[in-house]
Amino acid sequence: MKSEKFCLACNAELQGRADKKFCDPHCKSAYHYEKDRRENNFFLKVDRQLKINRKLLRAFNKAGKATVRSQTLIDRGFDPSYFTHYWKNNRGEVYLFVYEYGFLSKIENGKKKYILVTWQPYMEK
Structure with a gap:
C-alpha cells in the first residue's frame, strides 16, 4: 500500500523518493522563510x-x-x-x-x- 505525501509548502502531491518533503527548491525556500517569520526570529526582530x-x-x-x-x-x-x-x-x-x-x-x-x-x-x- 502506497501512502501519498504532499509538499509542506504548496501541498502538491510529491513524486520520487519516500523521504521527499518539497516539490522543488522554491517551495523549500519559501517554507523555511515563512517558518522563520512565524517563529518571530530574534535576528529579524532586531533588524526590523x-x-x-x-x-x-x-x-x-x-x-x-x-x-x-x-x-x-x-x-x-x-x-x-x-x-x-x-x-x-x-x-x-x-x-x-x-x-x-x-x-x-x-x-x-x-x-x-x-x-x-x-x-x-x-x-x-
Missing part, C-alpha cells in the same frame, strides 16, 4: 527595529545636526535600546548610532530630548 530607528533618525535629521523631543521619535516607533555602535566625545558624552545616524540623550528645560547627528570622519578614532 534597526531599520525603523534609522529611518526615523534620517527623517528628523536633514541638516546633519538637529534636536528633537524624545517622545516625538518614540511615538513613531523609535526604540533607543537598539543601536549598532557608539562614539564618545571629549566631554565624555556617548552618542549611540544606528548605522550612520547618531543620537545623544539630553534633558533640557526638564524635557528629555535627543541631539541627532550624522557620522563624521573625525569620529573614526
